[in-house]
Amino acid sequence: MSLDLGVIWRNLDFLLVQGFLGFGAFVGGTLRLAIPSIVLGFLLGIVIGLARLSPRAWIRIPATIYVEFFRGVPLVMVIFWIWFILPILLRTKIPEFGVALTAFVIFEAAYLGEIVRAGIQSVARGQVEAATALGLRSGGTMRFVVLPQALKNMIPSLVTQFIVLFKDTSLASIIGFMDLTKAAQVVNNREIRPFELYLFIAVVYWVCTYSMSRYARSLEKRLGPA
């Protein structure tokens, strides 16, 4: 077997611009799915993380069930659920991007919720007591005192979770979303060069995730326990 790196060069534009970034004839793109997923997932994660810490059982228990449920089910299963159930609920056809985005936001929110909860719990108890003593209500304490400090503590875990999400977006190719993995599959169907193509996208994924994990590590050192 001989290596033919030309296959990468000939299809570089399709693989990177269409598959990785998401510009071109198809709706797709690893980054175009990963970035909105983490932003929306984090917003839902804050709600879930706060709900998990609520003193009211009717808020806390559903949030706990939500987290335990999604952490006990494979992501592939969640993608299929959304794929089948969303069109039934909304009575209309949903494009792959919508399905994938919904699935990732719902699934990642369970994990991000745990990060938010841990971040809030890492804020020293005295901070809450001091805020209360200064006359802040519980909402104000959360917004002006606890959350800003908690967010700082969460940043390294958030970057790590983004790496996980970034890798997981490859699963959107199962339902036909044109991400980097799907783009490599499409090119491979025409060129039959699996070794070069799959190794190439492995390296592309690796460059992104590894640099992010280095960044997370340096953040951890810089922000580390003061």
Place this chain on the structure above:
Amino acid sequence: MNYRFEWSVLWTGQSGQWLLSGLITTLELSLCAWLLALALGIASGAMRTVPYRALRAAATFYVEFFRNVPLLVWMFFWYFAAPPLLPEVVREWLFGHGLEFWAAVCALGVYSGARFSEVLRSGIQSIPRTQLEASVASGLTVVQAYRYVILPIALRLIIPPGTNESLNLLKNSSVALTISVAELTFQTRQIETYTAKAIEALTAGTVIYLVLCLSLSAFMGWVERRTAIPGLIAGGRRRRA
């Protein structure tokens, strides 16, 4: 919502049989991959802490490269790209004995091994360095020190994070459906294809995964209590309670 539920599709026809065979394949795949991951994880996790630079570098490369690339890409790699590199005899045997299953075992095992490795390394690093020094001072070689002193402690310390990773492995085995291994998610899709009853089929698959994960983590909680090291915070408290 204009969907008509028909739960009977789950116990009429071949559905039950499919779910059962899917469950068995999922368990077989996970177990084989788990053993491979454990072997690779222990070897490379220990190698990352030894005082020999070349061994550390090799193990670091393995962990950082395999852990940071999506499992799906590894599935395609081991299924489509790796077989042509193998000798003729091995390839013939694989084509006759379920290539997709063994490709999935390799993909899942090698990927999870890199993740296990990190868990083991942090376990070993949480053991005071003096343990190794004391073992070497009392006449053990480095290999013996790892075999008789460091690893037995580390393996007990990492049961909780190790359980977490093992459950991830079990859930990740569902990615094998992309290379048409007939595991649980694959069979769930098959029921959906034959009966057009998506919600019922997905519910059955989801419930099986949940039961598997919850019972495994309950079992590992029991193992953790049984093997807890007396005197450490978690171990001592649970014993007395």
